[in-house]
Amino acid sequence: MTGLFGGTFDPPHVGHVALARAALDHLRLDRLLVVPAGRTPGKRVASDPAVRVALAQAAFDGVPQAQVSRLDIDRPQPAYSFETVRWARERWGDVIFLVGADRFADFLTWERPNEVLRYARLGVATRPGFDRDRLAGVLAAVERPDQVQFFEIPPVAVSSTDVRRRVAAGEPIEGLVPPGVERLIHDLGLYRNQRRAPVH
Ligand code: ATP
Numbered sequence: 001m002t003g004l005f006g007g008t009f010d011p012p013h014v015g016h017v018a019l020a021r022a023a024l025d026h027l028r029l030d031r032l033l034v035v036p037a038g039r040t041p042g043k044r045v046a047s048d049p050a051v052r053v054a055l056a057q058a059a060f061d062g063v064p065q066a067q068v069s070r071l072d073i074d075r076p077q078p079a080y081s082f083e084t085v086r087w088a089r090e091r092w093g094d095v096i097f098l099v100g101a102d103r104f105a106d107f108l109t110w111e112r113p114n115e116v117l118r119y120a121r122l123g124v125a126t127r128p129g130f131d132r133d134r135l136a137g138v139l140a141a142v143e144r145p146d147q148v149q150f151f152e153i154p155p156v157a158v159s160s161t162d163v164r165r166r167v168a169a170g171e172p173i174e175g176l177v178p179p180g181v182e183r184l185i186h187d188l189g190l191y192r193n194q195r196r197a198p199v200h
Helices: 014-026 049-059 081-092 101-105 113-119 132-141 160-168 179-188
Strands: 002-007 031-036 066-068 095-100 121-126 148-152
Touching (some): 014 031, 014 095, 014 121, 031 081, 049 179, 081 095, 095 101, 101 121, 101 132, 113 121
Parallel strands (some): 002 031, 031 066
16 A cells, blocks of 8 residues: 655644654555645645755655655646546555545545545544544545545644744744754745745
């Protein structure tokens, strides 16, 4: 089984790494591909793809089974997830696409969600005590709810938005991102002159 973990990763943080590690612990994965997004419709992307790939490589350096892939960056844009999983399935067979519960909550707004579930399982990371009933509406609306699998991750209260905001405000980000990511953010001077991040 190949795990695919997509995200903007602007920047990747310890919550992303925790999700990847939990997936490797709980799901039987032969490999885990970390797939930074190219252009994400509806989401502002501050950093160049090449920068986000370098950040992701630094972030997942300590996870031997994880490999950063330019799959979504090098394809014609927008590179939708249903195409990513279709391609991955042709190449590797069984595929599980990993998302946080927040992304699953808006799953029905994705491009062709039912096609995503036709080609791949969806691994949804939840936190201990998470109310699964909240996601029942999404499950009830998809054609293949049997393709959705939940797994628990330890709660890690950090988001990329939070990290960008802290850097812009001159606040420390130690412990919120892996050390290699912190170094790159510093060396490349990323996120220093952020406009106020949009609320989403
Ligand atoms: P932003 O703050 O810019 O919206 P983000 O922190 O949500 O970014 P993304 O790159 O958009 O990061 O997220 C990629 C994936 O990681 C999504 O599936 C999201 O649900 C998941 N994720 C993000 N933060 C966490 C976290 N703290 N714990 C677990 N999963 C997370």
